[in-house]
Amino acid sequence: MKEIELSTAEEALIELSPVNKLWDGYTKKYTFRGQGNSAWNLLPKALRKETKFNHDFIIDSISKRSNRDQIELEYEAIHEFIEYANLAGFFVANDEKIYMSNESENFIEYHNKIGKGQLPWPTKEYYPVIAMAQHCGLATCFLDFTLQPYVALYFGAKSILQKYKDNSLKFSVYAIEVENSSFTQGNEKDDFFFSNKEKRISKPRYQLIQNNTYTNSYQVAQKGVFLALIRNWKRPNSRAEIISVEEYVKFSDDLIKFNIPRQESKKILRSLTKFNIDALHLFPGPYGIGEYIKERVLWDDKK
Template sequence: MKEINHEGFVELIVSYEEFIELIRPDNKEKLSSYIGAANHKLIYRGQSDSNHLLIPSLFRDVFEYSSFTNTFNDLCFCQFAHLKSFVAGCDTNAVAIPNDSYEFREKYLADYNSSAAYDSRSWPDKALYELLGFAQHYGYPTELLDWSYSPLVASYFAASGVISNRESSLDSYMSVWVFDLEKKNLLNDHRRTNFEVINIPRSLNLNISSQQGCFTLVRQDINRNQKITYADKRIQEMRLLPDLMAEKRQNGLLKLTISNKNSLEILEFCDSYSINAASLFRGPYGAAQYAIEGINKNRFASKNSLSIKGSIPL
């Protein structure tokens, strides 16, 4: 095990055996000791590329093409306009959106609230959380970042992302991030919210229920006249969770990094706890993903001369 101290978080580069020992659901005490999580209240996020930062999808290069996203307020306006198109798409397909009512649409979806131009922390409105979470779980880019209360769910998403990417290399690494929920309040100022953990009702979103999911939101603190710039597939001015941890000098964010060589073993371990595509994605879509995942496993194993549960790939 190799420990590296970064600005805002600690990274552990681990072997497969060390990784399993740390993410086992019955062994939170050992994992918690690395970030001072006294009460073992943790959330987890899996990423198939260890080089990727904790960047919400909206803050990547979604609107890089647009000449109307020069400031944070511009970005929020574009987000609002396209969120309305998501709602229109739901209407076309007779899909119910969270909190839907005439009053909700008139108050929060009829017109853009330009308060973000004066106070960047005001966006997004809390009334939109459920809609944003619903949209995110169906692929729409938002300011929210997906996490899970289950270390196995996060591990599954990291490993499945590796085997589904035909460009994945055994020389690269995936990661599972761990955050201590007890540190949440220490990231906020008196009467000023910098960071939120969002648990939305799950009745309209079976996926988030199956995945034991939640979201985090880092509220931005940007001057109304400051320009935003796109570089390296992200908006450079957006404050991320490690930035906030470093700013507040808090210890409570950990990154477990493990070789792609172990992705099939990790998926097998998760499957032994019934964590797989069929259990995490409901309905026919989950069944299809489960079958596709089998194809991806065999392709990955064949490409890299690996075995699957002691067998050669089909």
């Protein structure tokens, strides 16, 4: 991973400009994510220590869970989301395919295959509903990214202003080149068949999720995509493997981290609104209007 320290709003706007030649190239494709603290890792919410799941049959902290424990917690949370969304009368993306998968064989058997690693988690039919749950605030194995660097800059700058008052802190914007073999193993069955059974070991990997049947107006406005932590050939009883994106690509230059001082965040947000990068445009509808009014107060020079 390459780290770049930026000291001013002007530097941030230049380095993270959509027209920066760094993002150009026939074989290049970058995705971006802003985070409100440069000390945070790139780790999906479902894998974070502070995350709590609404299931009392597994009480261990994440540091003590097995791979199977962790997978089953995520699996149960998604099925609970589907159940309550259906009860409330909301459309749930791809739920008919999920139910067909479960009905084609005994539900318990299917559940066990997920838990034992005989199927990867998540499988493709779950991508749309996980994307939907992610945008509703549920803890999932997806991480939100965007194809627009200024959108990532906006979220990082706004987050640090909302969470911290210490101007000595920094926020970060990550740029990840995803058109490489680390992120493009799109078919979960590609490496499922080995002649040597010893190769059947736990193989967590991050995969770009861009095209799925679930979208909403926010995701479209934000040019939103996801990185998903896919787990293949899990050792079910081994300790749950917690791997961040940084660890996944630690020996690669495909990940760039830009660190920016909090004291520049107000100026950055004021500048970004001139490019229609603000809550009014990134959250179309009444919610975005309210957020826009609040964020104008947030980056007011008098505050």
